[in-house]
Amino acid sequence: MIETIDQIFVLLKHWLVGFLPAGLQPVASVLVSVVAIIAVFPSLFAIAVWMERKGLGRMQNRIGPNRVGPFGLFQPIADGIKSLTKEDIVPLRADAVVHFMAPVVLVVVVFMGIAVLPMGRNMTLVHMDSGLLFFFAMGASTELSVFMAGWSSRNKYSLLGAMRGVAQMISYEVPLLMSSVAVVMMTGSLSLGKIVEAQNQYTWGLPHWYIFTPWGLAAFLMYAIAATAETNRSPFDLPEGESELVAGYFTEYSGFKFALFFLGEYVGMLSISGLGTTLFLGGWSAPFSFLGWVPSWFWFFSKVMLSICVFIWIRGTLPRLRQDQLMNFAWKFVLPFTLFDLLVAALWRFMGDGWARWVVCSVILLLAYALMGGVGMYRKHFRVRSYRYAE
Amino acid sequence: MSFVFYAIAALTVAGGLAAVLLKNTVHCALALTVAFAGLALMFLELDAQFAGFAQILVYIGAVAILVVFAILLTRNAETPKDGVYSRNWLAGLVIAAGVFAVLGWAVLQSVRVLPHETTTPTVTVLDIGNALMGRYVLPLEIVALLLTAALIGAVIVAMHEKERAK
Amino acid sequence: MMGQATPLAAYLLVAALLFSIGLAGALTRRNAILVLIGIELMLNAANLNLIAFWRYGPHPELLTGMMFAIFSIAVAAAEAAVGLGLVISIHRHAHTTDLDAMNRMRG
Incomplete structure (x- = not known):
């Protein structure tokens, strides 16, 4: 019974595909999985948008959407219908082909990245030996779509937003990759399935998730920072900072193309949370061994949605960075710390089992963090700011 | 030879041609990414998964972006009015055609001695990693050194003007 | 054209074509x-050659061609970074990236 619920989607697919002749079955199996992904992630996107609007509303002491359906739950559907029926405006001097291709490239690439994520036991669309590399290859391609959108619009705000966006994504891609390399080093595989399997073990009922090791925690924090920047989320949302750039690289997009950008951004967020879940939070494995009866897909999707809640929480809490602060933060703090963490991970690997490595690695990482913070803050006196015009 | 190969080859060559022939510089860069993507697909077709993904990550994710950055920083985004081809374009074209003729002739002459379809090699990422850390460890270290040198060099080239302005 | 040709020959022809296109671009623009x-x-055409020879060569398990291609990708990235850095630096100096206009040895 437990087995059946855990594998319910896999069994459902086999049942559906079973109606077809044997020759078509492999193709049909892939098609059914693709349709499932294309159905599930946009619905999660709708839920995430609703959560974001409601949650941010609460944080900002207002109610948020509450007109369409109970608690405003149908707001995303109404938004979808609105953007479908709106006029699609292409600026006169815009480069029409590139302008059209940009959102298409973004959505295609973002959905392709999801294909390698293990969403539950036996629930990976494509088992790839180098799945992690594939994910990052697809993630790197989104930068191109940002550039295409910004350049083809022939609008200075779009172009500035695109330049900021591309520079930021390229800078934070390095720590994103480097923090994942620590996990690859521990598992000895680029296959995401194997990475989850390695974490799906328990000692005293507690899981072997990588976040529960000193190097893993440090790598996860760096991964989370880089992922926030990579998806252009606040506090790193300079490319679309509305107070300076109207809406950044998609200023000139309207109607359905704008909706595609919106979709691409949120699905990108979901997929990068999915990767973080897979790498550090044990993927589809249960948080305690006695909870093993709960289906594996439930754990994966609840971890992803929890990460989305953290994204929203951070957006409601932190103010936006300045461009130079953003770049300095990437190259002078996040990247060195990630590289250092790689060394600590190697030390952890070669110290063998026992409690000694816990103490040594934690102390080294804490010292490094304190030292780096001390150097960064040296001779900087932060006082309460006084504003000339605000007082 | 399958239909897939012809489709990918057509895509790659079309991307390459567009990258060389188009007037607008940014269009050239975007066509170049099409050619890169086609080549990555071709690597996948050749069962070189790792190299194919590395191609996408490095070329589309980094080199193409660098090229568009350079285009925008040098104000080349608009089509120049006074022609895009060099004065001695004819000589260049003749040389390129000659090179293609020689290469094509060499390939067609050696068709009979070229090895035929072999068994598909099963190469895992682990094998590649072991090879990089074993047999090819010295080249790996040298590449690391080269990349560091390129990083520092690029930073110095970019910083040069700024220092003088101070 | 290539009724009896091996797949390797087709890949080599594509690579040759790409190489010539690249050469024509480099010489005429x-x-x-x-x-x-x-x-x-x-460079990419050369990589395709390397990978094709690795795939159809006698000893694919030795990974020689694949390693060449991977190293060549890494070197090409460095080359692009330095080359474009130089172009930007020249643009700052001469306010043009037109190679026909750059015919003086003195700055």
Whole structure:
């Protein structure tokens, strides 16, 4: 019974595909999985948008959407219908082909990245030996779509937003990759399935998730920072900072193309949370061994949605960075710390089992963090700011 | 030879041609990414998964972006009015055609001695990693050194003007 | 054209075509960045050759061709970074990236 619920989607697919002749079955199996992904992630996107609007509303002491359906739950559907029926405006001097291709490239690439994520036991669309590399290859391609959108619009705000966006994504891609390399080093595989399997073990009922090791925690924090920047989320949302750039690289997009950008951004967020879940939070494995009866897909999707809640929480809490602060933060703090963490991970690997490595690695990482913070803050006196015009 | 190969080859060559022939510089860069993507697909077709993904990550994710950055920083985004081809374009074209003729002739002459379809090699990422850390460890270290040198060099080239302005 | 040809020959022909296209681009364009684009195409054609020879060669398990291609990708990235850095530096100096206009040895 437990087995059946855990594998319910896999069994459902086999049942559906079973109606077809044997020759078509492999193709049909892939098609059914693709349709499932294309159905599930946009619905999660709708839920995430609703959560974001409601949650941010609460944080900002207002109610948020509450007109369409109970608690405003149908707001995303109404938004979808609105953007479908709106006029699609292409600026006169815009480069029409590139302008059209940009959102298409973004959505295609973002959905392709999801294909390698293990969403539950036996629930990976494509088992790839180098799945992690594939994910990052697809993630790197989104930068191109940002550039295409910004350049083809022939609008200075779009172009500035695109330049900021591309520079930021390229800078934070390095720590994103480097923090994942620590996990690859521990598992000895680029296959995401194997990475989850390695974490799906328990000692005293507690899981072997990588976040529960000193190097893993440090790598996860760096991964989370880089992922926030990579998806252009606040506090790193300079490319679309509305107070300076109207809406950044998609200023000139309207109607359905704008909706595609919106979709691409949120699905990108979901997929990068999915990767973080897979790498550090044990993927589809249960948080305690006695909870093993709960289906594996439930754990994966609840971890992803929890990460989305953290994204929203951070957006409601932190103010936006300045461009130079953003770049300095990437190259002078996040990247060195990630590289250092790689060394600590190697030390952890070669110290063998026992409690000694816990103490040594934690102390080294804490010292490094304190030292780096001390150097960064040296001779900087932060006082309460006084504003000339605000007082 | 399958239909897939012809489709990918057509895509790659079309991307390459567009990258060389188009007037607008940014269009050239975007066509170049099409050619890169086609080549990555071709690597996948050749069962070189790792190299194919590395191609996408490095070329589309980094080199193409660098090229568009350079285009925008040098104000080349608009089509120049006074022609895009060099004065001695004819000589260049003749040389390129000659090179293609020689290469094509060499390939067609050696068709009979070229090895035929072999068994598909099963190469895992682990094998590649072991090879990089074993047999090819010295080249790996040298590449690391080269990349560091390129990083520092690029930073110095970019910083040069700024220092003088101070 | 290639009724009885091996797949390897087809890949080699595509690579030769790409190489020639890249060469033509590098030799005929005026813009320095487009010359670099041509050079990138040529490097990529060489990579395709390496991978094709690795796949159909006698000892694919030794990974020689694949390793060559991977190292060549890494070197090409460095080459692009330095080359474009130089182009930007020249643009700052001479306010042009037109190679036909850059015919003086003195700055």
